[in-house]
Amino acid sequence: MKKIYNDVNQMVDEMIDGITTAHSAFLKRLPNTTVITRSDVRVQGKVGIVSGGGSGHEPAHAGYVGEGMLDAAVVGEVFTSPTPDQVLEALKAVDSGAGVLLILKNYTGDVMNFEMAKEMAEMEGIKVEQVVVNDDVAVQDSTFTTGRRGIAGTVFVHKIAGALAETGASLEEVKSIAEKTINNVRSMGVALSSCTVPAAGKPSFVLEDNEMEIGIGIHGEPGIKRVPIENADQITTTLLEKILADIDYSNSNVAVMINGLGSTPEMELYLVSRKVSQLLEEKEITIYRTWVGEYMTSLDMAGFSITVLKLDDQLKEMLNKPSKTIAFSN
Amino acid sequence: MKKIYNDVNQMVDEMIDGITTAHSAFLKRLPNTTVITRSDVRVQGKVGIVSGGGSGHEPAHAGYVGEGMLDAAVVGEVFTSPTPDQVLEALKAVDSGAGVLLILKNYTGDVMNFEMAKEMAEMEGIKVEQVVVNDDVAVQDSTFTTGRRGIAGTVFVHKIAGALAETGASLEEVKSIAEKTINNVRSMGVALSSCTVPAAGKPSFVLEDNEMEIGIGIHGEPGIKRVPIENADQITTTLLEKILADIDYSNSNVAVMINGLGSTPEMELYLVSRKVSQLLEEKEITIYRTWVGEYMTSLDMAGFSITVLKLDDQLKEMLNKPSKTIAFSN
Amino acid sequence: MIILTVEKTKKWMREIQKLMEENKEQLTTLDQAIGDGDHGINMERGFREVMLKIEDTDYDTVADVLKSVAMTLTAKVGGASGPLYGTAFLKMSMEMQGKEVDETVFKAAVKEAVEGIKMRGKAEMGEKTLYDVWNQVANFLEEEPVEDWGALLEVCQATIEDTREMQATKGRASYLSERSKGHVDPGSMSSFYIFQALMTVVETED
Amino acid sequence: MIILTVEKTKKWMREIQKLMEENKEQLTTLDQAIGDGDHGINMERGFREVMLKIEDTDYDTVADVLKSVAMTLTAKVGGASGPLYGTAFLKMSMEMQGKEVDETVFKAAVKEAVEGIKMRGKAEMGEKTLYDVWNQVANFLEEEPVEDWGALLEVCQATIEDTREMQATKGRASYLSERSKGHVDPGSMSSFYIFQALMTVVETED
Ligand SMILES: Nc1ncnc2c1ncn2[C@@H]1O[C@H](COP(=O)(O)OP(=O)(O)O)[C@@H](O)[C@H]1O
Ligand SMILES: Nc1ncnc2c1ncn2[C@@H]1O[C@H](COP(=O)(O)OP(=O)(O)O)[C@@H](O)[C@H]1O
Ligand SMILES: [Mg+2]
Ligand SMILES: [Mg+2]
Ligand SMILES: [Mg+2]
Ligand SMILES: [Mg+2]
Known part of the structure; x- marks a missing residue:
């Protein structure tokens, strides 16, 4: 399969620029990061919602950033979870004091990197909760293994948690509706x-x-x-x-x-x-x-x-x- | 390339059912036709807008049917212009007396089939105007040949003509803005x-x-x-x-x-x-x-x-x- | 001499259907080279529908059969070939209205079909379309009696060959400009099958 | 005996980088079989970034170098391997803090790294992950002096081979259940290169 790119090592970086330039009306890139946020990021009083993961899943996750859904998407290399420092930047950028919900998909890499970021953010006084989507019934569910992975059902979690957050609901309420969505x-x-x-x-x-x-x-x-x-x-x-x-x-x-x-x-x-x-x-x-x-x-x-x-x-x-x-x- | 289908001869028919079932909130299929219309079709006093062409270009054209864009899309076989009788059904369904604008792409097949339909509709007393999109600069423009073909620029024509029609503009005004779009x-x-x-x-x-x-x-x-x-x-x-x-x-x-x-x-x-x-x-x-x-x-x-x-x-x-x-x- | 009867016309269509089915892939491959790769699919579907429509219907006249053929092709083929062949058969039907189809009527009908294609497709000779074949057939019939069907098919074949080195100026192949050269026109080939089928029918005893 | 100095540690990283670059495709191919096909790409990127960071930086202690390595891997790799290797080197660094890296310190540091991987990855022995290799290395070092690097590499290789028939229960390969059997674990292989590079460095005279 032929690909359209310039330098394979710059693809993700150039993609991020492409996205934030094309949709500068409502998206922006945090300088020197791989984080895409709403251009009106840090909406006062609103719980922030951050998601992300490796790239290669477009429109996920940047395609869901905006009013009524995510406040930020953290972009990793192709199929590779983003690193904790990038996730931390996103958490810091979106938190307006009401706390942040991290929505992640159940992959070892995502879980480890996001959890590290969560710990760092908490050390900086940001309230962070996280939910892990695991909707793929092809994989056996089990507590002794990594368990199920998260796939397209994640988009519904973004939509529903994002919509509730927009109403001014608390971090606990937003987390709880995200979990309800994941369970269903x-x-x-x-x-x-x-x-x-x-x-x-x-x-x-x-x-x-x-x-x-x-x-x-x-x-x-x-x-x-x-x-x-x-x-x-x-x-x-x-x-x-x-x-x-x-x-x-x-x-x-x-x-x-x-x-x-x-x-x-x-x-x-x-x-x-x-x-x-x-x-x-x-x-x-x-x-x-x-x-x-x-x-x-x-x-x-x-x-x-x-x-x-x-x-x-x-x-x-x-x-x-x-x-x-x-x-x-x- | 492997394909997902049941019977290759039923693919377009099943696709139309799939589209109108999935989006029954605002789309419907005219019974026994390959025409997809707004579910509130024949908006009183509004100029109707009809487009269409062969299938295989999805989301074009059904993806542009709805409030503010097309009133109907006529679906042909894969890469094959729909037939005049189907286009006629669309024209009859959308006309509320204010007339209908046909938006077509410059392919011999589309032009001939849509023109035949236009003639038939006019015989039934429907006012029909048509515009032909030919945005592809790869093809040499010339009056001695078929000329340029219409490609993605057509979507802008749908959007702009559809938006003006929604304001209650006349058929002449809608045609004229469609032509301005095509020219630019x-x-x-x-x-x-x-x-x-x-x-x-x-x-x-x-x-x-x-x-x-x-x-x-x-x-x-x-x-x-x-x-x-x-x-x-x-x-x-x-x-x-x-x-x-x-x-x-x-x-x-x-x-x-x-x-x-x-x-x-x-x-x-x-x-x-x-x-x-x-x-x-x-x-x-x-x-x-x-x-x-x-x-x-x-x-x-x-x-x-x-x-x-x-x-x-x-x-x-x-x-x-x-x-x-x-x-x-x- | 009567060239077409209701039965013979049905048989003509049956033969066309057979040829289109057999050569579906060839026509599609030709259309892939300079078009969009659906001509065989379109022709096979069109004449399959024609047979579904006419096989078990009773008709009084050849004109009635061909009108049915024209309506079916127009409603079931689409693309460029649908209106063109639909028009061709409709014009033939109109010319045959109220007449027995002898040599004179047949020739006049083909001439009308050619005019219909020209009008519908705005085509001229030498633009690398099926009009080329129909036009050459009409020219041949103007000079020759209809007996020599072999010669007529040779005219078709020579015209198809002529389209190979032409640069298309009408239809989808025209988008290719220079690059349309080197391939014969798919519509000319399907037109050949229409006349080949006709020969099979008129040359067989009832 | 001093096992690692600042210079030797840098050289260790240089050797790792070389091996990851040379074996990028092999690691990627292994990861394609039971994972997502990026492990070679991740490792190559990670250690390239490590060298960019440490090559021209002055460090006072081995612990400082390894802290830099850990931070860089954590910030530049991502995926599962980034936090795991990041944690491993960070734990080593912490254990070496304020000490010369002799045999005892080195062994203690590896043990800490293994604990770190276990904690971070929630992995147990036999789950077909790079933890298997690190754990076996730590077990080996508990029994043997650090001189016999050849034997240590054999332990690594045997462990890699052991992962082949295991059914993965952690990491991406676990999604495959039964089908994860029959392929060695890519992370175990990259861990092998880390120890192979170490051997090259400690066995060369400065
Ligand atoms: N303007 C025209 N006049 C006459 N024949 C034409 C014209 N345009 C196209 N054709 C004929 O139609 C054939 C293509 O038919 P087909 O593939 O079924 O339709 P489409 O081009 O719409 O896919 C061409 O090979 C050519 O012979
Ligand atoms: N929970 C875990 N504990 C220890 N090692 C793990 C764990 N999950 C994955 N690994 C290791 O990580 C390797 C895959 O790394 P890599 O391909 O870079 O990341 P990803 O799986 O995110 O694509 C696996 O081969 C395995 O050795
Ligand atoms: Mg990965
Ligand atoms: Mg076509
Ligand atoms: Mg074609
Ligand atoms: Mg991987």
């Missing part, structure tokens, strides 16, 4: 082709023409199993059944996200969305709202993930609040 | 890889690992020339210079769109955006607003296009008006 969101993905990390220069794995990788994450790590490729309805059914088996969705209202991993055309994503609607209707689960598009990608990987979030009235209200960001506007 | 918008693209039409099952063309295709359209048709691949800044400079040479942008304010063709990661698009900003600043052309993302794709093609629209106060005002669509929200 499940996802699973499939890859039809690998991604290529620019600095690696070769695909992370190789799939034959008739193969797909079920239970893929968002870092080009291998999935759960490799199987012959099936049709859209079959793949969708496989993923959705695994999601629905994980928590009790019966009679509930849900938000659905069909997330493209990078190079799967929207046309194909909508075939998936169509089947998800049919299956949920059969099971008498009511779709409250659906998002279809690229929200949490894996560079140029072909494939998609399905996310289903079980809603209550509070979550519905927050999902529908206004947000002004690059990739999630209400 | 230029684009050019590059491909790093071909797309694969699902029913064809093989790539439309083959590029070697070190090659790119300059002046690509959005249908997998070959571009203007095949050259060794260059770095992000160089490619961007080549395309932008061709655009800037075509009309006089000096001292003007512009809107910029960096449009991904399908499988190019956003990270790479932002490197392009960064360089465009630098080059325009050097030339003292002021960027009023920038859009970066996938707006007019070519299935799973890798590559991008740059669009530059020269603005006056009226165009600025219309660009900033609210719009509620899948892919272009203000």
